[in-house]
Amino acid sequence: xxxxxxxxxxxxxxxxxxxxxxxxxxxxxxxxxxxxxxxxxxxxxxxxxxxxxxxxxxxxxxxxxxxxxxxxxxxxxxxxxxxxxxxxxxxxxxxxxxxxxxxxxxxxxxxxxxxxxxxxxxxxxxxxxxxxxxxxxxxxxxxxxxxxxxxxxxxxxxxxxxxxxxxxxxxxxxxxxxxxxxxxxxxxxxxxxxxxxxxxxxxxxxxxxxxxxxxxxxxxxxxxxxxxxxxxxxxxxxxxxxxxxxxxxxxxxxxxxxxxxxxxxxxxxxxxxxxxxxxxxxxxxxxxx
Numbered sequence: 001x002x003x004x005x006x007x008x009x010x011x012x013x014x015x016x017x018x019x020x021x022x023x024x025x026x027x028x029x030x031x032x033x034x035x036x037x038x039x040x041x042x043x044x045x046x047x048x049x050x051x052x053x054x055x056x057x058x059x060x061x062x063x064x065x066x067x068x069x070x071x072x073x074x075x076x077x078x079x080x081x082x083x084x085x086x087x088x089x090x091x092x093x094x095x096x097x098x099x100x101x102x103x104x105x106x107x108x109x110x111x112x113x114x115x116x117x118x119x120x121x122x123x124x125x126x127x128x129x130x131x132x133x134x135x136x137x138x139x140x141x142x143x144x145x146x147x148x149x150x151x152x153x154x155x156x157x158x159x160x161x162x163x164x165x166x167x168x169x170x171x172x173x174x175x176x177x178x179x180x181x182x183x184x185x186x187x188x189x190x191x192x193x194x195x196x197x198x199x200x201x202x203x204x205x206x207x208x209x210x211x212x213x214x215x216x217x218x219x220x221x222x223x224x225x226x227x228x229x230x231x232x233x234x235x236x237x238x239x240x241x242x243x244x245x246x247x248x249x250x251x252x253x254x255x256x257x258x259x260x261x262x263x264x265x266x267x268x269x270x271x272x273x274x275x276x277x278x279x280x281x282x283x284x285x286x287x288x289x
Contacts, residue, residue, distance in 0.1 A: 009033065010094060010287070011285050012283065013285075014029065016124075016279050018279070019121065023261050025230075026282075031090070031091075033055035036289070044289065045073055053071050060105060066091060066102070072219075075221070079129065080166060081166075085279055086124075089124055111126055111127065125276040126274065127272050128275055129272075131162070131164055131272060134167070140153075145201065148183075157244060165232055168198055168233045169200070170237050186218075186225070189220050190220040190221070194220060201217075230264075252264040
């Protein structure tokens, strides 16, 4: 039975970094969430069983158009990539805007996002938070956490912590074949990432020239597992490659192993990184909580 005090809210399900429905990274977005208690947000995030669920609230910063809170089934995140792009598209559709710019407020600050409707697919682009490149970690230990050996690590590009709003461990591998043999040990990944407040181990095979890559994103939380498209990690990957290889733009394929093919684009934008991708609206509905 629905509680008499419950209200009606719009909810949209979208596929982000997808060129067609049922690909990319799924997202649920709930509007008018200002009065929702944190435990209700968390429970609904677990209900969706998606890697992230976003809740739109009134902004606290006068420069922002809206505020968004992002939850995984396990915890709240200060920032994430695909929820940011997907939320901007959901807001544009609710406000009947076919093209425009928004400034969203998250726990990582303010992020400008541009959206544009392109027939049934939307295009979204976001300049992420300032770049932070952290310490390098041991190749052997990182490879062991995903069932690989030292020879599977890229011999020239070491694992390194990096962030453009959310900290990840960027770990280049030597070949696409190495990427295909990944067998994650989530307890080992958690032991590796947790001391550094990093949330995803981002394995990437960078093709010659470093303008294209294939990647797999493994969360430190078993409840989340593998991510089909990690928008908050491609920004750090692009910044990492720009620092080490002079690369200014990269296209990433992710999610093939999960049967959720995803396409992500990242490029240097001044002293920051811009991440872009397609968004496909999938379901519109009404939420009674």
